[in-house]
Amino acid sequence: MQAEALKEIVVAALEDMKAVNIVTLDVRELTDVMDYLVIASGTSNRHVKSLADNVCMDAKKEGVRPLGVEGENPGEWVLVDFGDVVAHVMLPATRDFYDLERLWVDTRPES
Template identity: 65%
Template sequence: MTNIKEIAFNALEDLKGKDIVALDVSELSDVMDSLLICTGTSSRQVKSLAENVVDELKKQGVRPIGVEGKEQGEWVLVDYGDLVVHVMLEDLRGFYDLEKLWSITPNTREGADGSDPHRG
């Protein structure tokens, strides 16, 4: 079977999704391995982009675990388990800045209060 991330990426490209970014979050999350983030220029395009991802993967026998936000069309999340696709309007994408959020190493309990655990 072809890589589902590649199929989803191509489905976003096919409908002229903007600023498509693929992130490997396997080191940061136990829940998923990859994120695809894409900008749509209108709520209609956001919905269409997400639907195209679902349709193209369905042709390969892959169905999403869930799809959220399609009614509003401002931010649609398509969950495939190891892969999560976010299709967002530009304002929301800028506001939530998922690329930055998912590039930050999470705090550990040790030192989370700002103290340096390695200093006596």
């Protein structure tokens, strides 16, 4: 499955479960590790886990399984890795602390 289509599945799964502040970053120019980074917040540990579970289930329905899922037990930050698309689902305080959006912004000067 193409990365663009997989990204849309991830975003739709997050929207279906009422994720908060969904952000999609195109990081193809910054890294060869992945194409898209999807970041979203949940309102509680249980909501974060449910969001990540829904992402996995919706992708599985389309024949895609994650390469790995990390952080399900604490539920403060769950990472779902599909290779070309990586989803980070976090509690708002965790998201503010790590500020992944800022870390992945291209800060190279223009030529």
